[in-house]
Amino acid sequence: MAGLKVKNLTKRFADFAALSDVSLDVADGEFVAVLGPSGCGKTTLLRMVAGFEQPDDGEITIGGKVMSGAGINVQPENRKVGIVFQNYALWPHMNVAENVGYSLRVAKVDKATREKRVEEALALVNLQGFGERRPANLSGGQRQRVALARCLVAAPSLVLFDEPLANLDVHLRAAMEDEFAAFHKRTGTTIVYITHDQAEAMALADRIAVLDHGRLMQFATPRMLYEEPANEMVASFIAQGMVLPAEILSAAQDGACRVRILGQEAVLRCRPDEIARADAKVCVRAGDLEVVEMGGIPIRVKRSIYRGGGSRIEASPAERPDIELHFDLPDPARLEEGTQARLAIRTGWVIPRAEGAVR
Ligand SMILES: Nc1ncnc2c1ncn2[C@@H]1O[C@H](COP(=O)(O)OP(=O)(O)OP(=O)(O)O)[C@@H](O)[C@H]1O
Ligand SMILES: [Mg+2]
CATH class of the missing domain: 3.40.50.300 (P-loop containing nucleotide triphosphate hydrolases)
Structure with missing residues (x-):
């Protein structure tokens, strides 16, 4: 050994x-x-x-x-x-x-x-x-x-x-x-x-x-x-993380900060040294997104793929068709192609600033 x-x-x-x-x-x-x-x-x-x-x-x-x-x-x-x-x-x-x-x-x-x-x-x-x-x-x-x-x-x-x-x-x-x-x-x-x-x-x-x-x-x-992916590459490579632009509204407190993502405010996990800044990127995963009736980010469904017991939904924010989102919708709920819906971000991770990101 x-x-x-x-x-x-x-x-x-x-x-x-x-x-x-x-x-x-x-x-x-x-x-x-x-x-x-x-x-x-x-x-x-x-x-x-x-x-x-x-x-x-x-x-x-x-x-x-x-x-x-x-x-x-x-x-x-x-x-x-x-x-x-x-x-x-x-x-x-x-x-x-x-x-x-x-x-x-x-x-x-x-x-x-x-x-x-x-x-x-x-x-x-x-x-x-x-x-x-x-x-x-x-x-x-x-x-x-x-x-x-x-x-x-x-x-x-x-x-x-x-x-x-x-x-x-x-x-x-x-x-x-x-x-x-x-x-x-x-x-x-x-x-x-x-x-x-x-x-x-x-x-x-x-x-x-x-x-x-x-x-x-x-x-x-x-x-x-x-x-806690250290950078955008790891965030998107591991488990198909979605990397989204965000503004950090408050410095880290107890391992979390308030951020604005696609017009919506959310509280995300972050490094203890995170500061308020406009140029941040965050990582959210399918399980962090939830369909809501009110509030949330307006989205348009691009594709629904049946996966047994539920569907994988691919969508884009109504205001940002260039951004791809995906999440899982358990049966019996359905969201067909072209449908509009609203998504709340329940949690996620603020990707650290470039310096010292690799460990
Ligand atoms: N003997 C060689 N001469 C020139 N280029 C090489 C040589 N061996 C590897 N490379 C190049 O170095 C890079 C890394 O190759 P490597 O085989 O380490 O990749 P890998 O991560 O193992 O990829 P894969 O997952 O496809 O096996 C590649 O771009 C490859 O073309
Ligand atoms: Mg190889």
Whole structure:
């Protein structure tokens, strides 16, 4: 087990900065997810931690030992880092035990030790007794677990996952998420887990690092990312937050301020150092909006999508057709396309001013 420290990491491909000045501190035994849009630099970060790429700037420390840095580049095989990729290529001509034990055989570990460690690794992923099977005779989830066992057999101090569930169907994904959570609990291994899937990241991770265009946007617990996004990118990226222009009418008091949004006053959560200002942005989510009979923001419904038990309504303020709002309307209430209605904002979060927004 080992913690991971990434300090001011920068990676350029020609003059394109794939990662810029990224710093992360992953505690020993922590489960950290890395989340961000396609091309934001997730795999590049992972490849540098594993030692497949050398950073242009910055430092990577694993278990207190500098692995990448000025004049230092520890080879991947000496980093004690295990990796599980999305495309978990198993050798089809070898059975499960041979696949899992391959690296030990290459390292000339004797047969008895090898068999013992393969058995232990298979037990860690709940595949006891599967050693004789061929990969072709396994389900997708079982194959993924063999890939995990193959990585674990080398007793890594840090395990990196790059979208390990991306190829699996919804049910299998859910089952594998449970397996990963159980595996983490059982072993206490430090895990860095890349995913596109927010729900997966929220369910599994102690903390989530959100990347965008090679920069770290926020590194916080799932709840903090949801409730207190540090900037507009995180606000809109996590759970489809709506970012709206607002005027802050009063400085923060007891963690809240009075704001005017689209002509309506509301009380929103905010940082304790928030001040009155005209140029603010706020984040509200579907659940923060409520249809009211009187008052509220006049809206026009653009689309109603039936979701079972209720509908997702997409609308715009009557005065601001350029702004998109969405909220959920439980059955039996209906709002058809073109209908007018009124919306109250029950709560939300004032997005902090730009300086010092990233933490
Ligand atoms: N070897 C390379 N040469 C040039 N550009 C590269 C190289 N590897 C990655 N890039 C670029 O760096 C950026 C980040 O790539 P990366 O693979 O880290 O993204 P990602 O966040 O993992 O995306 P995805 O979610 O699609 O897997 C992309 O714009 C990519 O095209
Ligand atoms: Mg990737």
